[in-house]
Amino acid sequence: MSNYRKAQRSFWVSVCCLGLSSLALAGDRLDQILEKNEIVIAHREASVPLSYLDNGKPIGYSLDICHAVVESLKKQYKRPNLTIRYLVVTSQTRIPAIAEGKADLECGSTTNTAERRQKVDFTIPHFISTAKFLVRKADRIQKIEDLRGKTVVSTQGTTNIKTLHKQNDERVLNLNILESKDHAEGFRFLVEKKVDAFAMDDILLYGLRASAANPDDYEVIGKPMTIEPYAIMLPKNQKRLKAVVDGEIARMITSFEIYTLYKKWFESPIPPRGINLNVPMSFLLRDSFKFPTDKVND
Known part of the structure; x- marks a missing residue:
């Protein structure tokens, strides 16, 4: 066989493989889950109290919601032995994990944005956070203007x-902005005094503060810079799977079950150290629960 014929054959084999891969991703995700009798749930390592690890086990508010979705799937499709396979993701890998078909659902602390909806779909929001700063209390920083000329860190991919x-x-603050690989590293930079503030969603900052050796040494400050509606991510254009997830979340909201779940993770002692975040449900979240929808303001 000539080199030209070999190259031509190799090209068409590659095209066929790519086509089969694309078909696999484009197929009905719910059918694939039922056929494999397995659902892959992506989760975070340190997004306390939404999605994190306790002795290697994924737990949290978002995980409990996803577990309820799995139970709904078991009942609706008579799959009592449907298993869960967990996949750890980071801020950088979470969207590719869903878009490339590595996971069926992402149950973490991911904000529904217009940019992200070009690659993935989102369900009904189950939490609403706002972006603020975590600082050392001794530094007496109370507002964003107090950070002028200082060093601030935030997490990559957020x-x-x-x-x-x-x-x-916009404010001409002349900040030195650093990017940490994850939330834990960003908080460590603050503890080690490598930065003056850590910018992140307030609920995650409260979680990090609570996990510190001396929580009273830190405080969350500033006016909300953005509103962050958290929702479960799933592959794009998977209407049947999305209907199941949205249906279960809507049921949890309208039955008030989600309020019990909220109290469990935000107003009660949580693993691993029995810390109580004492974060009452915000009026934004309460209002969103009055009319559950996957539509958000971008």
């Missing part, structure tokens, strides 16, 4: 990085 750069440009 909406907070973009917000921070925008605030810096």
Whole structure:
């Protein structure tokens, strides 16, 4: 066989493989889950109290909601032995994990944005956070203007990085902006005094503060810079799977079951250290629960 014929054959084999891969991703995700009798749930390592690890086990508010979805799938499709396979993701890998078909659902602390909806779909929001700063109390920083000329960190792959750069440009703050690989590293930078503030969603900051050796040494400050509606991510254009997830979340909201779940994770002692975040449900979240919908204001 000539080199030309070999190259031509290799090309068409590659095209066929790519086509089969695309078909697999484009197929009905719910059918694939039922056929495999397995659902893959992506989760975070340190998004307390929404999605994190306790002795290697994924737990949290978002995980409990996803577990309820799995139970709904078991009942609706008579799959009592449907198993869960967990996949750890980061701020950088969570969207590719869903878009590329590595996971069926992402149950973490991901904000529904117009940019992200180009690659993935989102369900009804189950939490609403706002972007603020975590600082050392001894530094007496109370507002964003107090950070002028100082060093601030935020996590790679989050909406907070973009917000921070925008605030810096609009307010001419002359910030030195660093990017951490994850929330834990960002908080460690603050503890080690490598930065003056950590910009992130307030609920995650409360979780990090509560996990510190001396929580009273830190405080969450500033006016909300953005509103962050958290929702479960799933592959794009998977209407049947989305209907199941949205249906279960709507049921949890209208039955008030979600309020009990909220109290469990935000107003009660939580693993691993029995810390109580004492974060009452915000009026924004309460209002969103009055009329459950996947539509959000971008």
